[in-house]
Amino acid sequence: xxxxxxxxxxxxxxxxxxxxxxxxxxxxxxxxxxxxxxxxxxxxxxxxxxxxxxxxxxxxxxxxxxxxxxxxxxxxxxxxxxxxxxxxxxxxxxxxxxxxxxxxxxxxxxxxxxxxxxxxxxxxxxxxxxxxxxxxxxxxxxxxxxxxxxxxxxxxxxxxxxxxxxxxxxxxxxxxxxxxxxxxxxxxxxxxxxxxxxxxxxxxxxxxxxxxxxxxxxxxxxxxxxxxxxxxxxxxxxxxxxxxxxxxxxxxxxxxxxxxxxxxxxxxxxxxxxxxxxxxxxxxxxxxxxxxxxxxxxxxxxxxxxxxxxxxxxxxxxxxxxxxxxxxxxxxxxxxxxxxxxxxxxxxxxxxxxxxxxxxxxxxxxxxxxxxxxxxxxxxxxxxxxxxxxxxxxxxxxxxxxxxxxxxxxxxxxxxxxxxxxxxxxxxxxxxxxxxxxxxxxxxxxxxxxxxxxxxxxxxxxxxxxx
Ligand code: G6P
Numbered sequence: 001x002x003x004x005x006x007x008x009x010x011x012x013x014x015x016x017x018x019x020x021x022x023x024x025x026x027x028x029x030x031x032x033x034x035x036x037x038x039x040x041x042x043x044x045x046x047x048x049x050x051x052x053x054x055x056x057x058x059x060x061x062x063x064x065x066x067x068x069x070x071x072x073x074x075x076x077x078x079x080x081x082x083x084x085x086x087x088x089x090x091x092x093x094x095x096x097x098x099x100x101x102x103x104x105x106x107x108x109x110x111x112x113x114x115x116x117x118x119x120x121x122x123x124x125x126x127x128x129x130x131x132x133x134x135x136x137x138x139x140x141x142x143x144x145x146x147x148x149x150x151x152x153x154x155x156x157x158x159x160x161x162x163x164x165x166x167x168x169x170x171x172x173x174x175x176x177x178x179x180x181x182x183x184x185x186x187x188x189x190x191x192x193x194x195x196x197x198x199x200x201x202x203x204x205x206x207x208x209x210x211x212x213x214x215x216x217x218x219x220x221x222x223x224x225x226x227x228x229x230x231x232x233x234x235x236x237x238x239x240x241x242x243x244x245x246x247x248x249x250x251x252x253x254x255x256x257x258x259x260x261x262x263x264x265x266x267x268x269x270x271x272x273x274x275x276x277x278x279x280x281x282x283x284x285x286x287x288x289x290x291x292x293x294x295x296x297x298x299x300x301x302x303x304x305x306x307x308x309x310x311x312x313x314x315x316x317x318x319x320x321x322x323x324x325x326x327x328x329x330x331x332x333x334x335x336x337x338x339x340x341x342x343x344x345x346x347x348x349x350x351x352x353x354x355x356x357x358x359x360x361x362x363x364x365x366x367x368x369x370x371x372x373x374x375x376x377x378x379x380x381x382x383x384x385x386x387x388x389x390x391x392x393x394x395x396x397x398x399x400x401x402x403x404x405x406x407x408x409x410x411x412x413x414x415x416x417x418x419x420x421x422x423x424x425x426x427x428x429x430x431x432x433x434x435x436x437x438x439x440x441x442x443x444x445x446x447x448x449x450x451x452x453x454x455x456x457x458x459x460x461x462x463x464x465x466x467x
Contacts, residue, residue, distance in 0.1 A: 003129040004037045004452065007119055009079070009137035011041040011067055012060070022267055022304075023229065023370035024135055024159050026346075030232040031448030032063045040119055043067035046075050055118055066122055070111065077107025080307045083137045086171070089310075091136060091160045092271045092365040095170050097310055105173065109140060116144030123152065130456060133184070135159045143180035153459030155186040157227065157451060160367040161394065162194040165204045178207040182217035185462060186455040188227040190368045190394040195226050221465075223458040227451045228398055230444045231373045233436075236350060240378035243351020248344075252298075253355055257334075259294040260357040260421055265349055265371050267304035268341065270314050273364040273390060273407040274301060278321045278337065280362075283414035285329050285336060293334050295421065297360070298352065302343035315341075346374075353378040358420045359387045361395075362407040368394040372402070376435040384432035386420040388413075398442070401434030 012025040032039060040055065047053060047069040055066040070079065081104030089097035115138055123129050131154045133141050142154045168174055178201065181187060189195045199210045208217035215222040243249055252261075262281070266272040281297050301318070305311045322339040329336050344352075353359060359375035372395040375387055389395060389402040396404055405416050 001036060001128075003124050004032070004035050005119060005122060005129050005131045006032060006037055006039045006134065007115060007131065007138060007141060008039070008041045008134035009083070011039055011043070011065060013044060022159075023368060026370055027159075027229045027231070027444060027447070028134065029061070029063065030235070030444040033061060033232075034445060035448065035452075038064045038066060038122060040066045040068075040115075040122060042079075043069055045069040046072050048072075050074065050114075055122070066118075068118055074107060074111050074114075076307075077104050078111035079137070080305070082108035084305055084308050085310075087136045087139075088160070088271075090167065090171055091163055093161070093163050093167055094270070094365075095167055097270075098170065100172055112138060112140040113144040115141045116148060116150075120145060120148050120150055123150065127152065130452060130459075131155070132157065132452065132455065139177060140180040143183040146183040151463075153185050153455050154183065155188065155451065155455035155458075156181065156184040157188040157229075158194070158367070159190065159229065161191075161365055162189060162197040162201070164197050165200050168197070168201045169204070174201070175205050175207050178202055178205050179217070182208055182215060182220060182222055184222060185458040186223045186225070186451070187215075188225055188451050188454075190226070190228055191397045192226050193397065194367075194394070195224060198224065221458075221462065223454060225454055227447055227454075228394065228442060229368050229370065230439060230442050230447050231370055231377060232444045233377045233440050236346075236374055236377035239347045240350035240354040243347040243349070243378075244354045246348060246351055248348050249351040249355060252352060256296055259296055261352075261355055262295065262297040262358040262360055262417065262421075263353055263356040263375075264297070264299040264301075264360040264362075265353070266299075266301055266361075266363075268301040268311065268315060268318070269304055270310060271363055271365050272301075273362045274299065274318055275314070275321060276364075276407055276410055277360060277362050277413070278318065278325060278339075279410045280413035280417060281337060282321075282325045282328070283410055284417045285325070287414060288418055291418070291421070292329070293331060296334075296336060296338065298338045298340075298356075300340055300342070300344065300349070300352075303341050350374065350378040353385070354380060356385050358417065359385055360417070361387065361393065362390040362405060362413065363393050364390070364407050366390070366393040366395070370395075372399060373439050376432065376439055379432055381429070381432065381436075383425065384428050386423055386428055386431065387435065388416055388420050398438055399435055400438060401431040403431075 085099040361372045387402040390407040
């Protein structure tokens with residue numbers, strides 16, 4: 001049986017909450033649970049000499065893992081530096097935040113090559129393996145695998161958005177990035193917009209030719225497509241039902257004193273729009289006296305990428321605005337905004353989501369946003385909450401039934417929050433049914449299967465062509 005080797009920088013750690021791990025870990029774990037898969041990646045540890053460490057193998061929830069450490073310097077240049085101070089802001093359209101240096105660039109290439117070496121060492125002896133590389137930290141890994149004469153099917157999926165040409169071309173050596181991507185057989189994106197931007201970037205860079213959805217580079221044909229990541233809907237619903245019965249959920253419910261709950265669950269990241277979200281909540285309290293003393297907004301925001309300065313400064317700003325809102329509106333027995341940096345297991349989070357009247361998911365830019373889909377799956381069909389979703393999230397291209405808002409328009413968000421809190425049961429049910437139909441049709445298993453099928457087909461066509 002063919003082996004599927006998944007490669008990503010972050011792998012889910014058994015003792016970590018999902019909130020800080022992001023959508024990749026949750027989505028890929030769900031997709032791999034039904035396949036005979038091997039997942040390779042960084043083990044989250046830093047050592048003096050990473051080259052001395054053979055990958056450590058273990059099994060978690062039926063999936064095989066092979067993980068390895070990075071050195072302090074690799075972490076600084078590859079992870080903090082190039083991945084999160086160059087690519088992450090640029091791909092989220094924040095060119096003002098890009099801090100490029102040649103040293104970071106070289107560190108990124110070096111670690112991508114090291115990932116490739118580790119992967120090449122795990123290909124089974126009969127050679128029968130499909131390799132699936134994930135996300136912006138590993139854009140060049142496929143290229144290095146090809147230089148090591150690995151001719152297996154190699155695919156790439158980008159979990160984050162693709163910026164348009166005028167933003168993309170800010171990246172020094174963007175032509176080289178496109179060249180490296182041309183080593184893959186299949187490249188997948190979250191949305192049609194991302195795919196369109198990618199094809200335009202390829203064309204404008206002059207590196208390769210675009211024919212429909214195919215990129216032609218040096219006689220190689222690279223197949224591209226849209227594969228919106230999703231969740232395991234049944235598992236999420238079961239978790240929510242169980243989570244709602246937990247003592248934490250009960251304590252949360254008691255503490256609300258019968259008032260409605262608004263919930264947000266995000267990594268603490270500037271792309272998530274938390275600052276404007278807090279301002280919108282403040283505006284809601286200012287506008288509507290009926291909400292005063294009654295509504296509670298719970299924002300769970302586990303810390304993320306603490307070594308990156310932008311994240312540290314965002315944390316300070318959020319603490320300030322949260323303190324301001326509570327100082328301004330709290331009474332001796334009511335605190336409107338509960339802002340916490342603790343992460344919780346998924347069952348607890350889903351249980352909290354099920355109790356809430358509004359799910360607030362308002363990123364300024366997001367590849368997909370699986371919290372939006374989890375929120376829908378967690379709801380009680382007889383009394384569902386309302387999803388207030390940013391029109392800048394990839395999920396907005398799919399989730400017909402959500403209330404869509406512009407996350408830059410604080411006043412609009414405040415009005416929409418008010419409307420969501422007042423929405424009739426009939427409308428809530430009607431919207432939820434539409435949303436549920438979408439996530440049930442395209443669930444996580446379909447995502448994984450359709451990508452791997454497209455990848456194997458594309459590689460088979462390459463071999464048939466004698467390439
Ligand atoms: C997003 C990215 C992932 C990343 C995750 C958590 O979901 O798409 O690639 O793993 O955030 O970020 P971190 O830097 O902690 O891995």
